[in-house]
Amino acid sequence: MSSVVARAIRAGYREREVLRGVDLVAHAGELVALIGPNGAGKSTLLRVVGGLLRPASGSVTIDGVDVTTLDRRSIARHIAVVPQVFETLFPFTVREIVALGRTSRLGPLGTLGADDARAVARALDDIGATDLADRRIDRVSGGERQRAVLAMALAQEAGVLLLDEPTAHLDPAHQRATLDRVATLARLRGLAVVAVLHDLNLAAAFASRVVLLADGTVVRDGGVGDVITSELVGRVFGPGLRVVAYDGQPIVIPEPASVEERHARAG
């Protein structure tokens, strides 16, 4: 059971400041969706929280421990990052990819023990990928590769799980399935999950809390219905997005720019 707390984060690259005083909290069992327009600083915030980018100021703590005082190995035991899936040119099997999640727990000789094998098997099972285990990662579909990488992060057995656009290359059914699985695991295992999501409807459907980021600051942090509103979406993302309620949940609908065009199409 972990919670991760980022306070007053300022961070950026070279002379460009991307984050200008951002707070982010994720408690055990929560799936926090990080939304916002391109360039808002979502991925940068995720890198800071994951200890991959040192903030210029501010602090990130996990269960009260300052992340900057930990080495990479210790951070990886507390925080798992699910990468956006890239190609790998090498013929790793899915099981070997999942076993990479154990890197931070390898012995001095780099061997995997019984605990590691158990964690790998459990991660494969959690993600419903046991039947994929012996297939080659470069020969499975995009959705299956996404599952393998997610299982890799789960095999880390960290309390905090960070996902950067986990559904970027997936079709709608796989997008839903992936987030459903992550939300369920967050609840069952008490994981603190932060996911950068571009699709506001996915965020509305699966997040327990939503953080809206724009220009490197938090515009609002709250429940789905408090953040994904016509007013806020219009202000932050610009015109052309209508928010309607369906079954108690906000739905964002893209609209053509002009009213006449809309009517012409409807007519």
Added chain:
Amino acid sequence: MRTVSVFALLAAALVVSAAAGILVGAVAIAPGDVLSALLGAEGTNGTIIRELRLPRVLGAALVGGALAAAGALLQGMLRNPLADPFVTGTSAGASLGAVLAVALGLEPALVPLAAFGGAMAAIALVWRLARLGGRTTVLTVLLAGVVLTSFAGALVTFILVSSDRLALRLRAVLGWLQGGISVINWSELAVAGLVVAIGVIGALLLAPRIDAYAFGEETAAALGVDLDRTTAAVLATTALLTGAAVAIAGLVGFVGLVIPHALRFLLGATHRRLVVASIPAGAIALVLADLGARTALAPAELPVGVITGLVGAPFFLFLLVRSRREIV
């Protein structure tokens, strides 16, 4: 099961190729006489076998094993099958170090260390250049490697021509540069062997962590790899292995490229298997290439680099064409 059979096969092939390397040569010696020469019989046969063929076969095995292990490490860290000590300019840096040491009249036993220094400087420089854009791409590593190889080659030629010490032995040195294992004695072999042994231990310890680079450096870091330390260790290990190899055999190209790639088809991608298997496989490849080099045009000898170049360069082009899209 498959892994076990591949390793058994490699062990058998290593014994057979070493035996062939010792049995076959410019002077025909009957197998029985080879055996008694190995067991210490005096005379011409004893000299040929113990002072010429045996060190040469061992030297070839060391060079091949070292280059293949270095190639496997580099490929894993750069996550690209196009990398090896030769194409990254590491070998050229090592040859510059070695030639400089000889031109300055250093102890012959120090030549492998000078080669290591040259290799380390070269690969560190290439890495620096490749990182200028912020992200390391294989294309920039290869471009920097090409530039450095030409530059080091030009310096080597300059030193060769201007050094009195080397000018007298120009032909021998040029032959060595092309990849020749012809002139080798036991003391050189011992120093190089020690350097390779240290490099191999480093490679075996690093191999399991190299897998974490499968999705790039950032993911490796997220998985718990200390990038700065691991990268430095991989570069240093590569330089050790390459330095020793170049000190013995000059510029032998493509062994480090072809061997790990071929083994991946048999063993899969996991580096804890791949690096281990690369050592005997590289040794076999170079013992056989050297055998070919000294028998193809017998009694004349080809530099072994000619054989590996003839086989390796087309293979490199084939890989380049196949992975054209991914390396940019």
